[in-house]
Amino acid sequence: MSRITSSPQKRGRLFHGLTVTSALAALALLPAAFPATASVEAPVTEAAAESPLPSGNTDYRTLADYETDMDQLVSDHPDLVEPLTLPFPTSSGRTVRGIEITDNVSAKDGKPVFVTVGMHHGNEWPSGEMTMEYAIDLVNRAAAGDPEVTALLDQARVVVVPIVNVDGFVNNRRQTDTNVDMNRNYGFGWLPISTSGAEPWSEPEARNIEWLLTTRQATTFVTQHTCIQVVLYPPLQLKAGPTQDVDRLHDLASRMATHYGPGYIARDSAHDYETTGEAIDWAYFATRGLAITAETCPDRGVERTFETQVVDTYPEHRLAMNEGLINTASPEQHATITGKAPKDAVLRIERSFEMYTQPFTQEDGTERPEAFTTTHTSEMELPHPNGKFSWAVNPSYLPTPPYQAEGIVPDRTGFDDEQWILTCERPDGTVLQTVPVSVDLGESVEVNLQECKKNFHKKSIG
Ligand SMILES: [Zn+2]
Incomplete structure (x- = not known):
């Protein structure tokens, strides 16, 4: 198939398609209130040459x-x-x-x-x-x-x-x-x-x-x-x-x-x-x-x-x-972490753990898996005055993997608790509180961030 299939007009055609689609959808929702102006009607005639895709592309x-x-x-x-x-x-x-x-x-x-x-x-x-x-x-x-x-x-x-x-x-x-x-x-x-x-x-x-x-x-x-x-x-x-x-x-x-x-x-x-x-x-x-x-x-x-x-x-x-x-x-x-934090605080969760390849013949001639580190982190901001938050996260309990340091482990039924380390921080990155969190799939866990609240507005010494 040839890669150079699009013409310079294509962009115009595409966004004609977009205009028509969203305008028609809006019209469907607001049949009486939405005026059928010329700018809405004009592309409809051209739409016949377009595909039913959201873009109208052909x-x-x-x-x-x-x-x-x-x-x-x-x-x-x-x-x-x-x-x-x-x-x-x-x-x-x-x-x-x-x-x-x-x-x-x-x-x-x-x-x-x-x-x-x-x-x-x-x-x-x-x-x-x-x-x-x-x-x-x-x-x-x-x-x-x-x-x-x-x-x-x-x-x-x-x-x-x-x-x-x-x-x-x-x-x-x-x-x-x-x-x-x-x-x-x-x-x-x-x-x-x-x-x-x-x-x-x-x-x-x-x-x-x-x-x-x-x-x-x-x-x-x-x-x-x-x-x-x-x-x-x-x-x-x-x-x-x-x-x-x-x-x-x-x-x-x-x-x-x-x-x-x-x-x-x-x-x-x-x-x-x-x-x-x-x-x-x-x-x-x-x-x-x-x-x-x-x-x-x-x-x-x-x-x-x-x-x-x-x-x-x-x-x-x-x-x-x-x-x-x-x-x-x-x-x-998913899992959920809830709590109350100071307004404008930044919350961060992080965890790091080892994962493995399969065993293979390494440069030194031995057959063994190679380890690598997976570090998972995210942050949340709290612009709301009451500081209440509900954070949808991946569970801390991760499936015990088949590829491990000792090789392949086929019969596993359990999960390993790779705890989240939650930090409550000032916007400048100063960490005021650190809380480990274990939370399972479908579960909601509340964290107490009193210490972060207490110190958030204190002036730093020196
Ligand atoms: Zn493929």
């Missing part, structure tokens, strides 16, 4: 198109959309970008986070398209006052990164520019196979996703791929055994698969085909957020075109993504 985006679309969402809806730049440029120096979407988006207000990303594999273009379309759709619906989306964005934050492997996309190839399959490069359970990179986390693209999921409380993570009809969850290998949250994972994956259609199967990744070092395995064991690989594809025998892979699949994709967002918003699907 062809794949270029990288510039993605960036323009994200910029436009930010500038049109600054209260709803914020830009996001991932910290590591690709191996060829390209920037990886995304957006965050929620109401009052600039507030660090402790909402649970739904992360959805496309194009770990740079030649799986529909995965980026549908991720971007979902972002446009959410914003359009929120801006038009759609009650379901408004309620969900009141309770959850959505982070969208349509292209995580930007070099691969630009070159229309699966791997990164270092010839690594970034979805074999995640450190947890990593093995040195031909495409997994020289070492765990060697690729900046994989480290970007590590950063994304460890600097916020992502309780649902969906990574899009093509082209199979399947919705997958951990583990990646049969010898790892089922995960402790298999029922929750299977439940979400099944609901998503049902939306995608009768040909779709929800199953653990190991029973699809065994792999190592994929995003979802590390994500689940590092955060206990539900981590899903969604692979979409037209039915067997149907030609693979933009129409069949993107336009026809998108309405089902939207419903599948809404399941992720509903899961994120549900208090049973």
Whole structure:
């Protein structure tokens, strides 16, 4: 497929589409009060040439198109959309970008986070398209006052990164520019196979996703791929055994698969085909957020075109993504820390723990796993005078992992309490109180921050 498919007019066409969509949605809500002005009517005639996608697009985006679309969402809806730049440029120096979407988006207000990303594999273009379309759709619906989306964005934050492997996309190839399959490069359970990179986390693209999921409380993570009809969850290998949250994972994956259609199967990744070092395995064991690989594809025998892979699949994709967002918003699907802190205090939670690759032959000739540290941290700000807060977090109890210092441990049923260390700070970073917090899935724990309150307005000595 050719990469240069977009014309200079494309941007105009796209945002015609946006205008029409949101204007029509607004009209549907306010049939009597909304005047049918010429500016609303004019694009409707042109809409006939557009697709039913939220953008109205009829062809794949270029990288510039993605960036323009994200910029436009930010500038049109600054209260709803914020830009996001991932910290590591690709191996060829390209920037990886995304957006965050929620109401009052600039507030660090402790909402649970739904992360959805496309194009770990740079030649799986529909995965980026549908991720971007979902972002446009959410914003359009929120801006038009759609009650379901408004309620969900009141309770959850959505982070969208349509292209995580930007070099691969630009070159229309699966791997990164270092010839690594970034979805074999995640450190947890990593093995040195031909495409997994020289070492765990060697690729900046994989480290970007590590950063994304460890600097916020992502309780649902969906990574899009093509082209199979399947919705997958951990583990990646049969010898790892089922995960402790298999029922929750299977439940979400099944609901998503049902939306995608009768040909779709929800199953653990190991029973699809065994792999190592994929995003979802590390994500689940590092955060206990539900981590899903969604692979979409037209039915067997149907030609693979933009129409069949993107336009026809998108309405089902939207419903599948809404399941992720509903899961994120549900208090049973995360943990909650509550309390009362001084107005303008900054709260921070942090924890660090070791995770392991599989045993492999190291440079010194011995066969053993390699350790790496996962550090997970987030902060919350308290602008409200009464200082009351409710913070949706990943549980402190993490599933005991199959890949450990002593090798592979297949039969695990328990959880390890990787306590959060909560600090109450002045805005200048002075730590006034430190509290360890253990909190389980679906549980709410109140912390006492009296000491922080007592010292918050005291002048420092000297
Ligand atoms: Zn893929």
